[in-house]
Amino acid sequence: MKVALVGANGHGAWHRRNISEKSDLLFVGMADPQPVSSPEAPVFTDHRTLLSATRPDVVVICTPPPTHLPIALDALSYGCDLLLEKPPVLSLADHVTLTDALTASGRVCQVGFQALGSAAWSRFRDALPTPLTGISAVASWKRDDTYYARASWAGRRGVDGALVNPLAHAVMQALATGTAAGAGRPRQLAVERYRTREIEVDDTAFARITFDTGLQLLVAVTLAGEDFIAGEIEARGPGGRALLEYPTDRLALPGAATLASVPGRADLLTNLINHRADGKPLLVPLSATADFTAVLETLAGAPLPHLLSGDTVAVDGPHRTIPGINEVLVKAAATLSLPSELGLSWAVPPYRRRLPS
Ligand SMILES: NC(=O)c1ccc[n+]([C@@H]2O[C@H](COP(=O)([O-])OP(=O)(O)OC[C@H]3O[C@@H](n4cnc5c(N)ncnc54)[C@H](O)[C@@H]3O)[C@@H](O)[C@H]2O)c1
Numbered sequence: 001m002k003v004a005l006v007g008a009n010g011h012g013a014w015h016r017r018n019i020s021e022k023s024d025l026l027f028v029g030m031a032d033p034q035p036v037s038s039p040e041a042p043v044f045t046d047h048r049t050l051l052s053a054t055r056p057d058v059v060v061i062c063t064p065p066p067t068h069l070p071i072a073l074d075a076l077s078y079g080c081d082l083l084l085e086k087p088p089v090l091s092l093a094d095h096v097t098l099t100d101a102l103t104a105s106g107r108v109c110q111v112g113f114q115a116l117g118s119a120a121w122s123r124f125r126d127a128l129p130t131p132l133t134g135i136s137a138v139a140s141w142k143r144d145d146t147y148y149a150r151a152s153w154a155g156r157r158g159v160d161g162a163l164v165n166p167l168a169h170a171v172m173q174a175l176a177t178g179t180a181a182g183a184g185r186p187r188q189l190a191v192e193r194y195r196t197r198e199i200e201v202d203d204t205a206f207a208r209i210t211f212d213t214g215l216q217l218l219v220a221v222t223l224a225g226e227d228f229i230a231g232e233i234e235a236r237g238p239g240g241r242a243l244l245e246y247p248t249d250r251l252a253l254p255g256a257a258t259l260a261s262v263p264g265r266a267d268l269l270t271n272l273i274n275h276r277a278d279g280k281p282l283l284v285p286l287s288a289t290a291d292f293t294a295v296l297e298t299l300a301g302a303p304l305p306h307l308l309s310g311d312t313v314a315v316d317g318p319h320r321t322i323p324g325i326n327e328v329l330v331k332a333a334a335t336l337s338l339p340s341e342l343g344l345s346w347a348v349p350p351y352r353r354r355l356p357s
Pocket of ligand 1: 063086114
């Protein structure tokens with residue numbers, strides 16, 4: 001099986017290792033306009049040259065989000081199956097374009113939400129309390145100025161932001177929890193987005209999403225956090241709560257007091273190869289990401305996030321922290337409330353929109 005990679009640096013370095021480690025795959029080449037050090041396969045500066053020279057069966061696409069759709073369409077025109085990094089596309093119109101191209105070509109697209117391949121996720125999904133009264137996702141990370149200087153699209157409206165890029169997995173996992181609980185489609189979004197530096201996107205955000213059934217989820221995340229919270233999805237109801245730490249695959253099912261590791265994560269590329277071989281279902285087909293794209297598209301149309309300053313932000317060289325933010329994240333998640341509803345002095349009214357479908 002011939003595999004090629006488009007976008008070899010940045011997160012592409014992880015894919016290079018992953019492809020190289022699989023002895024049953026032939027790593028036929030990579031495309032990147034930037035120099036690639038110690039390449040494991042021939043390097044081309046343009047993905048079309050890579051495609052025509054190497055004729056891969058599968059193409060992994062790990063480039064800046066605005067380039068995903070055109071590269072994916074080119075790869076499909078060469079008859080390739082795709083492993084496409086998240087966020088797969090930037091609008092529902094692009095989602096439809098890619099879906100139509102997949103149908104026309106008979107090829108498939110797996111999307112790089114890798115936490116959906118974990119054994120912990122499938123146990124969590126199968127053991128959700130019923131009825132479910134709320135879902136929350138909390139993460140507290142720290143990203144300094146260098147994070148926003150690393151790429152031209154970093155901090156840019158429509159393509160980046162805590163909710164749609166570094167903590168996109170929290171949003172996707174929470175949406176998938178609602179889907180698994182039979183809550184229907186997500187319909188309403190109320191979001192408060194904040195930034196601690198002069199970027200165009202949120203580094204701290206609170207998003208409440210309401211599904212068809214009325215079930216609500218609240219995502220509360222920051223890149224200007226205090227103590228590190230890796231990423232916790234909680235689903236709760238009268239029957240108890242299930243808690244999944246999605247980056248580490250630790251899980252506490254209803255009745256369990258503490259998180260315990262659940263080893264086992266299906267690799268998305270291996271799953272795609274198995275799908276080609278014997279029709280094994282894809283773990284994250286493009287169709288499973290439509291709700292995420294609806295959220296991304298809606299956020300792209302929102303005003304600039306509110307700029308926090310003064311005493312609200314502690315600045316230490318390239319680092320910025322919002323004092324007290326972890327307590328706010330936890331309280332927002334527990335009550336499915338936004339900061340303005342919690343009476344935070346720095347909070348602004350939410351942006352509310354009906355989500356497109
Ligand atoms: N699944 C995950 O956990 C995860 C983690 C990190 C990043 N990502 C995603 O991976 C993608 C890449 O992110 P990144 O931080 O590595 O970005 P990046 O800006 O560092 O770009 C990655 C590489 O793509 C190359 N590139 C740019 N345009 C190209 C083109 N037209 N053809 C070929 N190569 C091109 C760049 O030169 C760079 O080497 C994004 O979609 C990002 O959201 C996913």
